[in-house]
Amino acid sequence: xDFCKTVERLYAALPLRPFRDWLIRIHMDRCPRCQERLLSxxxxxxxxxxxxxxxxxxxxxxxxxxxxxRLVPAPKAKGSGGRLAWQWAAASAMAAVIALTGFWLLRxxxxxxxxxxxITPADRFEIAxxxxxxxxxxxxxxxxxxxxxxxxWAQKTP
Amino acid sequence: MDEREIxxxxxxxxxxxxxxxxETYGTLVLSVALNVIGNRQDAEDVCQETFLQVFRRxxxxxxxxxxxxxxxxxxxxxxxxxxxxxxxFAEFSVRARFEPAVLGRPGDIDPAxxxxxxxxxxxxxxxxxxxxxxxxANEGYTAKDISEVLACSASTARVYLFNARRKIKALLENDxxxxxxx
Ligand SMILES: [Zn+2]
Numbered sequence: 001x002d003f004c005k006t007v008e009r010l011y012a013a014l015p016l017r018p019f020r021d022w023l024i025r026i027h028m029d030r031c032p033r034c035q036e037r038l039l040s041x042x043x044x045x046x047x048x049x050x051x052x053x054x055x056x057x058x059x060x061x062x063x064x065x066x067x068x069x070r071l072v073p074a075p076k077a078k079g080s081g082g083r084l085a086w087q088w089a090a091a092s093a094m095a096a097v098i099a100l101t102g103f104w105l106l107r108x109x110x111x112x113x114x115x116x117x118x119i120t121p122a123d124r125f126e127i128a129x130x131x132x133x134x135x136x137x138x139x140x141x142x143x144x145x146x147x148x149x150x151x152x153w154a155q156k157t158p
Numbered sequence: 159m160d161e162r163e164i165x166x167x168x169x170x171x172x173x174x175x176x177x178x179x180x181e182t183y184g185t186l187v188l189s190v191a192l193n194v195i196g197n198r199q200d201a202e203d204v205c206q207e208t209f210l211q212v213f214r215r216x217x218x219x220x221x222x223x224x225x226x227x228x229x230x231x232x233x234x235x236x237x238x239x240x241x242x243x244x245x246x247f248a249e250f251s252v253r254a255r256f257e258p259a260v261l262g263r264p265g266d267i268d269p270a271x272x273x274x275x276x277x278x279x280x281x282x283x284x285x286x287x288x289x290x291x292x293x294x295a296n297e298g299y300t301a302k303d304i305s306e307v308l309a310c311s312a313s314t315a316r317v318y319l320f321n322a323r324r325k326i327k328a329l330l331e332n333d334x335x336x337x338x339x340x
Binding site for chain 2: 047053056067
């Protein structure tokens with residue numbers, strides 16, 4: 001028992017992974033007393049979600065199929081550099097257009113004599129769809145409470 | 159359709175094979191993402207991103223390796239990305255002093271969804287420890303298998319798993335003691 005405590009103290013005192021691994025392999029993995037202080041597989045399973053509990057694969061396919069349908073077969077490795085460069089060029093151009101439009105709008109709305117009520121729906125700035133790297137981007141919209149300001153965060157879909 | 163046929167079909171862009179892939183491995187990927195992230199909606203997003211990445215990059219899969227382990231490696235990395243993204247948004251929200259009004263797509267959250275979630279006790283673990291515990295308990299993975307998913311040495315994976323088992327056991331015993339004393 002004392003030996004188990006000594007091992008445990010050594011384990012806590014030296015947080016070096018190779019040393020800890022060595023202690024686990026030479027003692028803790030083999031000692032029944034130390035094993036009693038570890039979660040068993042059955043106990044772990046009772047705390048985790050198991051694959052059979054998450055629903056069926058058909059429901060997941062319904063969710064994924066629309067996006068998967070837009071995919072082309074996996075690209076060949078050669079020539080991917082050029083394609084990537086074009087994707088980044090397109091993304092940069094898109095970002096520049098959005099930035100310029102935003103800048104123009106800020107100037108318009110911040111200028112003297114501007115009346116927000118005079119804006120017609122056609123003048124309003126809207127982003128319906130953002131593409132980054134040639135693919136639909138993940139877009140998150142924030143609106144501070146009690147204001148009309150809207151922040152749009154777009155990032156490349158991994 | 160066996161694993162080899164599914165992979166060949168997906169490489170050829172066949173929708174039926176893509177479907178078979180999701181129907182065969184979907185619940186596995188979702189369970190890992192759910193256990194690592196702890197949130198159903200984010201786990202479903204990770205599951206979708208994982209399969210889309212698999213369909214796009216299947217030509218990079220090395221047939222000498224286990225397909226399941228390759229798939230779970232992608233699911234684990236996407237789960238880490240999701241956790242990082244959520245942390246960045248949380249920091250951004252605090253700095254900007256406002257609450258997110260809209261986050262993600264509407265309609266994905268069903269408050270009446272009875273789908274199970276992992277125990278809150280798992281929040282005491284790091285994402286690596288949660289992944290190691292999940293793969294060991296649910297999939298019967300060894301430290302060597304876990305190390306492939308976590309991209310670390312088997313020695314490091316063994317320590318992650320050991321720490322996870324020890325921490326949760328201590329929490330369970332503490333809960334048990336509190337119940338008895340209370
Ligand atoms: Zn011992």
